[in-house]
Amino acid sequence: MYAFDFVKPGTLAEASEALSHDGALPLAGGQTLIAAMKQRLNAPEKLVSLTGIPELKGVCAGDGGVTIGAATTHAAVAAQAAAYYPALAALAGQIGDPAVRNRGTIGGSLANNDPAACYPSAVLASGATIVTNTREIAADDFFQGMFTTALHDGEIITSVKFPVPQKAAYAKFQQPASRFALTGVFVAKFADGVRVAVTGASESGVFRWTEAEAALTANFSAAALDGLSVPADGMIGDLHGTPEYRAHLVKVMTKRAVVAAG
Amino acid sequence: MPKDGGIGASTKRREDLRFLTGNGRYTDDINLRGQAFAHFLRSDVAHGRINRIDTAAAAAMPGVLRVFTAADFAAVGGLPCGWCVTDKHGQPMREPKHPVLADGKVRHVGDPIAVVVAETYAQARDAAEAIVVDITELPAAINMKAALAPDAPLVHDDLPSNLCYDWGFVEDNKAAVDEAFRTAAHVTTLELVNNRLVANPMEPRVAVGDYDPWNDQHTLYTTSQNPHVIRLLMGAFVLGIPEHKLRVVAPDVGGGFGTKIFHYAEEAFCTFAAKQLKRPVKWTCSRSEAFMTDAHGRDHVTKIELALDKDNNFTAIRTETYANMGAYLSTFAPSVPTWLHGTLMAGNYRTPLIYVNVKAVFTNTVPVDAYRGAGRPEATFQLERVVDKAARELGVDPIELRRQNFIKPDQFPYQTPVAVVYDTGNYHATLDKLLEISDIAGFEARRADSARRGKLRGFGVAHYIEACGIAPSNLVGQLGARAGLYESATVRVNATGSISVYTGSHAHGQGHETSFAQVVAEMIGIDAKQIDIVHGDTANTPMGMGTYGSRSLAVGGSAIVKATNKIINKAKKIAAHLLEASEDDIELKDGKFSVAGTDKSVDWAGVTLAAYVPHNYPLENLEPGLEETAFYDPSNFTYPSGGYGCEVEVDPETGKVEIVAFSAADDFGNIVNPMIVEGQVQGGLAQGIGQALLESCVYDDNGQLLSGSYMDYAMPRADDLPMFKVDHSCNTPCTHNPLGVKGCGEAGAIGSPPAVVNAVIDALHRAGHTHVTHIDMPLTPARVWAAINGN
Incomplete structure (x- = not known):
């Protein structure tokens, strides 16, 4: 780790101002950024902590949806969202380990957009809205490939608004070492259709499996997926699985998510 | 009671x-007055020629006391190897120099090029980035068989090839073994990999060197399993310090598993630099650094053949193994694939003729040396896998094929064809106990229950023998050890x-x-x-x-x-x-x-x-x-033995293996503290299961370490393991030491990998996937799925 300055503003305006300077980076739970800095792979001049801003924290329900503050930890989501959106809370409860869940935040995870992170699948499958200090971004527009999002430099995610589906579940197949998603599938059934989002598998990051959505919208059962398959092209191949294996897992995990959603 | x-x-x-x-008081807890900190600049290429190292800018950085390179060690010896293996032609192994800091060439990712010693650790690390190193990257020798090809890049330019030795054991038996294979009723052949592992003790290595000029007294605090061995090796062979002027302290040490036996460059460096600078010098290994500097384990590629007569009696075993030495010979590396491996190839069986061939190979990878079990897991894995495969080929019960060929209780002491004499043992008793505690009678009902849940259940056993209590000094001296034991x-x-x-x-x-x-x-x-x-x-x-x-x-x-x-x-x-x-x-x-x-x-x-x-x-x-x-000084090795039973459920859709039960029936001779013994077995089982299902150290073709952190190197965690059933009631005391004890530290890691793999193969065969005859470790979900699906 190199030397850096650290500020912990108490308001969004102060945070925004602090981030307007070159070399400043926002710090949420730090579960990726701090590790990269320790490896000297990232060297910000200034870290602007977002964990001291009260309005960025908390879970609240209303208007048929759930809004989660961007600086809310995974552990807090697991505990506080369970009553409103059980599938989302269950996903949060499976991220990392207790230490990670008590530091890492939903906003940090989404801004980082790791291709194997869990949250992007829930956000995309739910058709959630990412609220920032300047605008609202639909999930379908937010994720733009591995570690790439629609966020501008200095733009801060403030909350995520989730519509709550009639049925939903997340099925995660763990990478054996990191326990990130080797392939994770979030299935959400709404009155007007089903959305299926896949994380961990694609070189393009989280994606919607539209063929499965159509089949499940017509018939919300695992059997509806029988004739479908996902091509291996564009899937990730690494020590832990070939593109073919990941493509296969997409279908298996989608079926399991449908079964779990009931 | x-x-x-x-x-x-x-x-x-x-x-x-x-x-x-x-x-606890670990080495990193030791902080001496006036202590300075060392940071090693390490090679990021696997093989390269060092053209120039410019340390001027680094030396001028804040807090820097001195920057060291190979030039500072011109008058110092290299790191010694403690065991010389003689090859099948009677020639000594090839023993390249192992400099404290890379001299002229770098030979693996992590090879130390220079060291900065500074007032603080951060200053040392900052300054290391200012060192300019001009390296011409060379093609790397990574795959062992490719490394032995005539046109392969040479790890050591002064050697004629990358072959360290070609060892035959027992060379005089070779013709008779070959003849037995010609006349065998059945021959089972198996090619397999014993995967490279990183030991990963909880405490990374640390060294603190101190020097008292008024008494010319050196002290090294280090994370070692054997402080006197370090004193002798480093004092006599590296730095030329007589024993009375060198104190080595290994305080509380947080796990070793073999990788802290060896003498490492960082120990010699801190001792040397403390005298040069007249300041205590401390080095603390980061976890990332441990992956590319701690000696790795295993890494064998083996072809084993088992010959049987028409009544399914084992008549001969023949093996050919390629053993990775890495870029340099670590302290006891040559002994592991030879005397700690070949002498165990009889296992628990009466096989009369055995021939073991081992080719030790230099590659541009981290040195490989002893890791929990050291040679004996490699021997046990191939033997217990080939016996299982033979049983399937012959259509007989793998358990009964073992029992039929076991050395009988009244045959002890038993002279094996691979030099060693087992003093005691009762393999039939441990097998019977194993089957009892595994509830083998209830297996079919459990399998049916698994099937209802869409899972494939299998049961596998493995029996092991190990040679522990090393060792009679005069015997190991004849075998090439440069130390008493x-x-x-x-x-x-x-x-x-x-x-x-x-x-x-x-x-x-x-x-x-x-x-x-x-x-x-x-x-x-x-x-x-x-x-x-x-x-x-x-x-x-x-x-x-x-x-x-x-x-x-x-x-x-x-x-x-x-x-x-x-x-x-x-x-x-x-x-x-x-x-x-x-x-x-x-x-x-x-x-x-x-x-x-x-x-x-x-x-x-x-x-x-x-x-x-x-x-x-x-x-x-x-x-x-x-x-x-x-x-x-012991008169013989001790020979712990036992039977391990593993029960698995395989998810055929994902290939994921879950160990649902694991039983161990060990014969450790007399037992001093049963609780500690059970803990040792459990820890060994965890590491063996880790090897079987999770752990794998992988280099790419350029010698970059792909599994260089816990993001990609999968360690076993508590939820990867079942509750173990451990029994040690079938004891035959050792006959030649006063306590009648045999040793229990490595058994779990030796016996469990083949039990796990046998169980998975059993599950697949029971489900009709009989085309799967072997899967190389680790049996990751992706590999098991690929095997089921025929690729």
Whole structure:
């Protein structure tokens, strides 16, 4: 780790101002950024902590949806969202380990957009809205490939608004070492259709499996997926699985998510 | 019921109070006044020629005391190898130089190029980035078979090839073995990989060098399993420091698993630099650095053939193994694939003819050396896999094929065709016990239940033999060891009767402080709390060889028994004087000396006080004091054995293997502390299951380490493991050491990998996937799925 300055503003305006300077980076739970800095792979001049801003924290329900503050930890989501959106809370409860869940935040995870992170699948499958200090971004527009999002430099995610589906579940197949998603599938059934989002598998990051959505919208059962398959092209191949294996897992995990959603 | 604190009691580990409360004193806890910090600049290429190193800018950075390169070590020796293997032609192995810092070439990712010593660790690390290194990257030799091709890049330019040695054992048997294969009724052939592992002890390595110029006294604090070995190797062969001017201290050490046996460059560097700078110099390994500098384990590629007669009796075994040495010879690397591997190829069986060929290969990877089991897991894995495969080919029960070919209980001592003589064992008994505790009778019902849930259930067994308690010094000397393998103990009885035992063994998690005290407490009949075990400091312990190879109780414990017997003999003389009786009539029981057939007695403290306050004492015949030292050199190895049973569920959709039950029936001879033994077995099983299902150290073709962190190197976690059933009731005591013990530290890691793989193959075969005859470890979900689906 190199030397850096650290500020912990108490308001969004102060945070925004602090981030307007070159070399400043926002710090949420730090579960990726701090590790990269320790490896000297990232060297910000200034870290602007977002964990001291009260309005960025908390879970609240209303208007048929759930809004989660961007600086809310995974552990807090697991505990506080369970009553409103059980599938989302269950996903949060499976991220990392207790230490990670008590530091890492939903906003940090989404801004980082790791291709194997869990949250992007829930956000995309739910058709959630990412609220920032300047605008609202639909999930379908937010994720733009591995570690790439629609966020501008200095733009801060403030909350995520989730519509709550009639049925939903997340099925995660763990990478054996990191326990990130080797392939994770979030299935959400709404009155007007089903959305299926896949994380961990694609070189393009989280994606919607539209063929499965159509089949499940017509018939919300695992059997509806029988004739479908996902091509291996564009899937990730690494020590832990070939593109073919990941493509296969997409279908298996989608079926399991449908079964779990009931 | 054994007395608490005596032999056979599950006495709680006294050391755990400090370990579990965070109050252990590890090397990194040692901070000396005026201490400076070292940071190693390491190669990021696997193979390259160093054209130029410019340290000027780094040397001028804030806080920098000095930057060291190979030029500073011109007058210093290289890191020595402790074992010379003779090849099948009678020639010594090729033994390249192993400089402290890379000299002219870098040979693996992580090879140290330069070291910055600075006032703070951060300053040293900052300055290291200012060192300019001009390296011409060279093609790397990574794959062992490719590394032996005529046009392969040479790891060491002064050697004719990358072959370290080509070893045949027993070379004189080769023709007879080949003939047995020609006449065999059936031959089973299996090619397999024993995957490369990173030891990953919880505590990374640390070294602190200190130098006292006024006494010309060097001290090295280091994370070692054998401080005297480091003192000898580093003092005599690297830095030229005589033993009386070099103290090596290995305080609490947080796990070793073999990788802390060896002498490493960082130890020599810190010792050397402390004298140069007249400042203590500390180096603490990061976890990332550990992945690319700690000696790795295993990494064998093997073809094994098993010949059987028409009645399914084993008639011969023939193997060909490629063993990775890495870029340099680590301290005991050459011995692992040879004498610790070839001599175990008889396993538990009566196979009359065995030939083992091993080609040791240099590659541009981290050196490979002993890791928990060291050679014996590699032997056991291939043997227990090929036996299972033979049973499937022949359509017989793998368990019964084993039982049929076991050495019989009345055949001990048993001379194997691979040099060693097993003193005791009862493999039929451990197999029967294993099947009992595995509830084999209930297996079909459990399998049916799994099938209802869409899972494939399988059961696999493996039987192992290991050679522990290393080793008879004269024998290993003939085999190429450049060290003796005795052990030492000094028993110092204090005036009021308390005892300090100074052992040459070293504890890094094994519980010696508890179990060794139990031995002495039992022998004298006093409370174990009166006995302390002292280890890890060459300044106060007799020259010892340290802890590895499950040797500490069998060899180190035997030295303690010898020294304690000397104490008891002398104490009896003192007691005889005090009681005015003949020494022959003195009996020691429960800490009291009495005259046989009388009520005259004196207690332990009465005798010890007389030894140090010798007013009423036979000074004309007997020296005062009560302190004895003994060295014990074993007459044979010990041969722990056992049977392991693994029950798995395979998810056919994802390939994920879950171990649903695991049973172990071990024969460790006599047992001093059953709780500690069970813990050792459980830890070994966790590591063996880790190898079988999770762990794999992988390089790409350019020699970049792909599994260089816990993001990609999968360690076993608690939820990867079942509750273990561990039994050690089938014991046949060792016949040649005074405790009758065999050693238990490595068994779990040796016996479990083939049990796991056999269980998975069993599950797949029962489900009709009979085309799957082998899957290489680790059996990741992706590999198992690919095997089921025929690719």
